[in-house]
Every structure is written in C-alpha cells, then in structure tokens.
Amino acid sequence: MKLSHRVLSAAESQTLAISAKAKAMRAQGIAVVNLSAGEPDFATPQIIKDAAIRALEEDFTHYTPVPGILPLRQVVAEKLCCENGIEGATPETVVITAGAKHAIFCALLAICNDGDEVLIPAPYWVSYPSIVRIAGAEPKVLETGEAQQWKITPKQLHSAITPKTKCLILNSPSNPTGVMYSPDELRALAEVLAQHDVFVISDEIYEKIVFNKGIPHFSIGSIPEIASRVITVNGLSKAYAMTGWRIGYATATKAVIDQMKKLIGQSVTHATSFVQKAAIVALQEAGEAVAQMRQVFERRRNLIVQLLNQIPGISFPVPDGAFYVFVNLSERLAAVGWSAEQFAHYLLEKYAVATVPGEAFGQPGCIRISYATSDEQIRQGIERLHQALEDVATGSAGEK
Numbered sequence: 339m340k341l342s343h344r345v346l347s348a349a350e351s352q353t354l355a356i357s358a359k360a361k362a363m364r365a366q367g368i369a370v371v372n373l374s375a376g377e378p379d380f381a382t383p384q385i386i387k388d389a390a391i392r393a394l395e396e397d398f399t400h401y402t403p404v405p406g407i408l409p410l411r412q413v414v415a416e417k418l419c420c421e422n423g424i425e426g427a428t429p430e431t432v433v434i435t436a437g438a439k440h441a442i443f444c445a446l447l448a449i450c451n452d453g454d455e456v457l458i459p460a461p462y463w464v465s466y467p468s469i470v471r472i473a474g475a476e477p478k479v480l481e482t483g484e485a486q487q488w489k490i491t492p493k494q495l496h497s498a499i500t501p502k503t504k505c506l507i508l509n510s511p512s513n514p515t516g517v518m519y520s521p522d523e524l525r526a527l528a529e530v531l532a533q534h535d536v537f538v539i540s541d542e543i544y545e546k547i548v549f550n551k552g553i554p555h556f557s558i559g560s561i562p563e564i565a566s567r568v569i570t571v572n573g574l575s576k577a578y579a580m581t582g583w584r585i586g587y588a589t590a591t592k593a594v595i596d597q598m599k600k601l602i603g604q605s606v607t608h609a610t611s612f613v614q615k616a617a618i619v620a621l622q623e624a625g626e627a628v629a630q631m632r633q634v635f636e637r638r639r640n641l642i643v644q645l646l647n648q649i650p651g652i653s654f655p656v657p658d659g660a661f662y663v664f665v666n667l668s669e670r671l672a673a674v675g676w677s678a679e680q681f682a683h684y685l686l687e688k689y690a691v692a693t694v695p696g697e698a699f700g701q702p703g704c705i706r707i708s709y710a711t712s713d714e715q716i717r718q719g720i721e722r723l724h725q726a727l728e729d730v731a732t733g734s735a736g737e738k
Contacts, residue, residue: 348468352698356682360692371719373707374692376513377581378661380634383627386578386620393615402611404603405595406434406587410614413621414587422542423560424570427589433598434609434617438543438573438586439465441598445569445588446473446505448597449537454504459490460700461664463513463541467700475504479700484666487655488515488701492526499530505537508558511544514699514706515664516639516657518548521556532563539569543586546577546628548659549636555659559589566591576660577628578620585609585617635661638709638716645720649727661710664696667727668703674730678703681726684735689722 353376360372393399405411411429418427435441446469450456454475458466459482467477480498482488495506508527510519519527531538538558545555559568573586586609588598602608639657646654646663651670654663671681682695682705696704707723709716729735 344472344474347471349464351464353464353694356686356692356694359686363686363690368690370686370690370692371715371722372692372711373709373715373719374694375708375710377710378576378579378631379710379712380579380631382579382583383620383624385624385627386580386616389619390612390616393612398612398615400611402608402614404608405432405599406609407611407614410434410618413618415589417621418557418570418589422557422570424557424565424589425560426565426591431592431595432587432589433595433602434614435573435586435588435598435602436606436609437575437584438541438571439469440584440606441571441573441586441588442466442507442539442541443469443472444598444601445539445571445590445594446470446475447601448594449569450475450504453502455500455502456504457495457498457506458700459488459508461488461512461514461696461704462507462700463509464698466507478503484653484655487517488512488664489517489519489523490527492530495527495530499534499536503534503536505539506531507539507541509541509543510555511548511657511659513544513660514662514694514696515655516660516662517655518553518555518658520553524556524558525561528558528561528564531567535567537567537569538564539571542570542572543576544660545572547632547635547661549632549639549657552658569594574617574620577631578624579631580620583610583613583616585613635709638711638713639663641713642707642709642716642720645717649720649724651727661708663707663709664699664701664704665707666704670727670731671703674733676730678705681705681730684730685723685726688729688735689726691719691722691726693723 411432415427418424450473455478456470459480470477559570569590575581654665679695694706
C-alpha cells in the first residue's frame with residue numbers, strides 16, 4: 339500500500355535527532371557538551387508553574403473552546419496591539435495553538451493549495467520546508483549570504499515572486515543565525531509585498547530574546563499596507579522556558595483564523611486547558627523572569643563571541659537575538675574536502691560536542707551553536723571545537 343507522498347517528502351527534524359543522540363550518549367556515561375539544544379536551559383518560572391497547579395486543583399481539565407479560552411485570547415490580543423502595533427488583533431482574530439510550530443502548520447494548511455510556492459529565505463528553521471510540503475505546496479528557497487547578514491533583500495524578494503507565490507516566511511530574530519531584520523529592512527520588504535497578492539507568515543517566537551543596544555523587534559504585521567495578509571505567529575516556548583508546555587498563538591484576518599480553527603478542531607481539538615490558564619499568568623506576570631533570562635542569554639552571547647573570535651579561519655555575524663550563533667566553517671572545511679555535516683558528526687563522536695550542521699538549515703559549510711547552556715559548557719564546547727578544527731587541518735582526524 340502506498341503511503342502519503344506529502345509526508346514521505348518531509349524530513350525528520352535534524353535538530354531533534356542530534357539532541358536525542360547527545361542525550362543517549364550522556365545516558366551511556368559520556369560527558370557530552372550539548373550545543374545543539376533549541377530550548378532554554380532554565381526551569382519554567384515558578385509563578386507559571388503555580389498557575390498551572392492551581393488550574394489543576396480547580397479541575398480546569400475539560401474541553402475548552404477550539405480557539406482557546408476567551409481570557410487568554412483577550413490577553414494575547416491586547417499584547418499584540420500594545421506591544422506589536424498590530425491594531426487589528428482582537429479575541430476573534432486570535433487563535434491559541436499547541437506551540438508556535440502548530441500555528442505555522444495550521445496557517446500553511448489554511449492558505450496553501452497544490453502547486454503553490456512558499457518563499458523561504460536560507461538559512462531557515464529546519465521545519466519550514468517539510469511543513470510546506472505536507473501542506474501540499476512547494477518550498478522555494480531564497481539564498482542569502484554572510485555578506486548580507488543572512489537576510490534577503492527587497493531586490494531578491496521582487497525577483498522571487500511569481501504567479502505561483504502564495505506566501506513568504508520570515509523569522510526575526512532568526513533561528514539559526516540570531517540575526518534580526520531592522521524596522522527599515524522590514525518596511526522595505528513590505529513595499530515589495532504590497533505590490534503582490536502574497537501572504538506573510540511572521541515567526542516571532544524569539545521576540546523577547548533581543549539584546550541591548552541592538553536592533554529593536556518590529557512586527558511586519560503592524561505595517562498597514564500589508565497587515566491584512568500577515569499571519570503573526572508567536573508562543574511561550576523560548577522566552578518563558580516553556581518548550582514542553584506546547585502553547586502558542588497566531589493572529590491574522592478572521593477569514594484565515596476561521597480556517598485555522600477548523601484545523602485545530604479536527605486535529606488536537608484545542609490547546610491543553612490548564613496550560614492556557616498558566617499562559618495568562620505568564621503573559622501578564624512573568625515579565626521580570628523573562629528579563630532575567632534574557633540578560634543571561636546576552637552575557638552568554640558575549641562570552642561565546644569572545645571565544646569564537648579566537649579561532650582563526652571562521653566567521654559569523656554577532657547575534658542580535660535568540661540564543662544561537664551560526665558559524666561559517668566553509669573556508670577551513672573546504673581546504674580538506676569536508677562538509678559541515680561530516681564535521682558535526684566527527685565533533686560529536688570524537689569530542690562529544692553536539693552542534694547542528696548547516697545542511698539542516700539549507701546552508702552548507704556552517705554549523706549552528708546554541709548557547710542555551712552554562713558558561714562552563716560553552717567554554718568546554720568551544721575549546722573542543724577549536725581542537726577538532728585543528729585535527730581536521732593537520733589530517734590527524736583520520737577518515738571522515
């Protein structure tokens with residue numbers, strides 16, 4: 339019997355696979371330095387956990403409305419209006435999802451038809467192309483480059499749009515690069531988009547992990563000329579250290595949200611009931627905890643940049659946000675005929691350091707390093723990375 343070609347065409351998440359391998363090695367007693375993790379290493383703030391416990395004790399464990407409970411949608415809509423400038427956000431145009439990934443999945447399924455193309459700037463988050471394919475559309479990757487800070491230009495965008503283009507996916511701050519589009523850069527992209535009937539999915543999951551004296555976060559959905567075609571996606575996983583809680587949200591026009599609600603109702607039914615109660619407290623009362631975690635991430639960012647700058651022959655943009663640095667090893671690896679994927683496997687197996695190769699993000703020759711870990715782990719990991727590169731350069735690494 340034939341299986342679904344849409345699912346067969348999708349790839350497994352390499353980030354989750356590498357993280358699983360690192361955990362398995364640790365279970366065997368190997369002292370792995372895990373620089374692959376796409377989640378904060380902090381515990382969920384106690385005030386959020388207490389809210390979930392309170393909801394459980396109050397037996398808030400039954401079905402909720404498909405789009406989420408009204409008080410949470412009201413809080414999200416107010417947040418989107420006041421913080422993000424998305425004036426059209428109301429409880430009726432907000433849907434609560436089982437994580438930001440679920441919101442992206444539902445959004446693409448709601449807007450895409452067979453033969454549509456979705457523009458994805460590379461490097462990209464690993465799941466975008468697979469979700470696009472499962473939705474029946476085709477990913478169209480837009481190559482960038484380190485010289486342009488791994489960001490697309492208005493000229494590139496204009497050249498890429500065709501009658502088949504249904505959507506552009508933007509992610510700022512970016513996973514895997516940590517770079518951000520400035521408000522002016524987003525306005526310039528919006529000028530191009532305003533000339534075409536194209537949706538935008540704006541993935542803003544790292545919105546609150548933005549570093550001081552850098553680029554301010556800006557929501558492209560706040561630009562009036564294209565606001566009706568922007569689907570803004572966010573969630574609590576990263577900034578609030580709630581990855582396992584699976585809670586996210588999206589806002590768009592009511593026409594799009596109504597279709598997303600259908601998908602939620604026919605799949606997961608709704609986001610977990612008591613988690614929705616905890617999410618209200620997170621959004622309203624956990625700001626201080628979020629700020630403290632952000633400060634730690636910024637300090638770690640500064641540390642890892644300092645350490646990486648001591649390794650010759652590599653390059654990277656200093657991250658504006660998130661908790662990743664995207665390191666270009668192509669010069670050193672090309673000299674010995676290695677790929678980043680081969681190097682990442684060598685680094686894990688020989689030096690017990692887990693990173694994610696750039697091939698997973700559509701950008702060969704690079705690796706993504708997460709600094710969502712302790713200072714000690716960062717120091718150990720970068721020291722081992724440096725030694726592994728020296729092994730490769732001198733030929734002492736053996737067969738790749």
